[in-house]
Amino acid sequence: MKEKDWWKKSVVYQIYPKSFNDSNGDGVGDIQGIIEKLDYLKELGVDVIWLSPVYDSPQDDNGYDIRDYQKIYEEYGDMATFDKLLQGLHDRDMKLVMDLVVNHTSDEHKWFEESRKSKDNPYRDYYFWREENEINNWGSIFSGPAWELDEKTGEYYLHLFSKKQPDLNWENPKLRQDVYNMMKFWLDKGIDGFRMDVINFISKNTAFPDGPVPDGQIYGDAGNDFCNGPRIHEFLQEMNQEVTSKYDVMTVGEMPGASTTDAQIYTNPANNEVDMIFTFEHMNLDSDGDNKWDLKPIYLPDLKENMSEWQVALQENGWNSLY
Missing domain, CATH: 3.90.400.10 (Oligo-1,6-glucosidase; Domain 2)
Known part of the structure; x- marks a missing residue:
């Protein structure tokens, strides 16, 4: 197995910094709190930390609303503390994957x-x-x-x-270059990859047609016009060419609405897009209707069928992320 395939045999542990470990007693988790738990995480068998956003943010959406991509949110610490975290992970032969949020700011x-x-x-x-x-x-x-x-x-x-x-x-090439430069800033620091937030939303149908209005709803369902959009593969291939192919990193695309057919394209190594995707099909099996918060007991055969479908679909070309 090539070194570039290290992520195929890795256990990834997500950390929401705000709620993980508070090192200074202010009621908010922080980067120093993560550093304090590195030996514990290593003992658990964790290979890779996926760090949810730690960037400077007004925190309207738990840090997924980024004010400055190259600055640390002050309640979490500063860049020197981040550098200490990264070094601490690498000293323990662990890796760090950052959240890449570039559908919006x-x-x-x-x-x-x-x-x-x-x-x-x-x-x-x-x-x-x-x-x-x-x-x-x-x-x-x-x-x-x-x-x-x-x-x-x-x-x-x-x-x-x-x-x-x-x-x-993302239709604007200057915007794309600014995003790529930001990605290089973090990769040049030595991080080991990106979990890409709703990355299959970055290509929109820029004609902006009205969507069909479901019964009982006010707004149109626009999913087909911003999800897996017309230039998504072009954008991801450009990102790979400009940035991620030049580093030994792992890329995971969060892709709501992606089917197994979509995933075969996104994760096929020959297409040079992303290594894995997050699919949500199995997450929706206990939803009672369209509202994901209305739950029903999960029917185990449905879960087995769905997991099997994804394993079979990607076994030849691509790679599944299991969570």
Whole structure:
């Protein structure tokens, strides 16, 4: 097995820093708290830590709203403490995977603060802006409309999640290069890969058609127009070519709505996209209807059937992430 395939035999342990271990008694977990538990994690048999976002953030969405990609959230520590964590992991022959959140930023990110200043600002096209007559009926995944009016210029910006999480416009090559440079910043520090947050959302149908409105709903179902979108494979292949292929790293794409057929493409090594994906099919088997919070007892044969389907589908080309 090549060294580049180390992730195929690794146990990955996710850490939500805020709730993992509080080293200073302020009620918030922190990076120093993780450092204190490294020997414990090693003893558990953990090979890789997946660290949920530790970047500077207003914390509207538990750190998935990033204000500065190259700064540590002050309640978690600072960059020197992060460097100490990374070194501590590597000293124990463990690895660190960071959360890569590039479908959206915080509305407090400098890119968005510039973008909203004027219609001709150089950062305007880093996000999706539309006149009122151009917006569609999409709903936000976090409820409410997916378009928010910004009084400054009188246009609406797209946010598939919180209105404090404007979506990035991956159609803009300058934006993509800025993202790649940020990724290199962390990889050059020595991190060992990325868990890519809702990465199959980064390519949208930029015609922004209305989606069908399900019975009893207010907003259109836009899943087919932003999930596994028209340029997603192009974008992931470019990311691989520009960044991840140049490092010995693991890449896991969080991909809601991806089928086994999609996964065969995303994870086929010949396509140079990602090593693995997170699928959600087995996570939805105990949902009673469309609301994932309405639970029902899981029917074990359904779980066995689903897990088997994914194993068989990816056994020749690709690799499953089991969680």
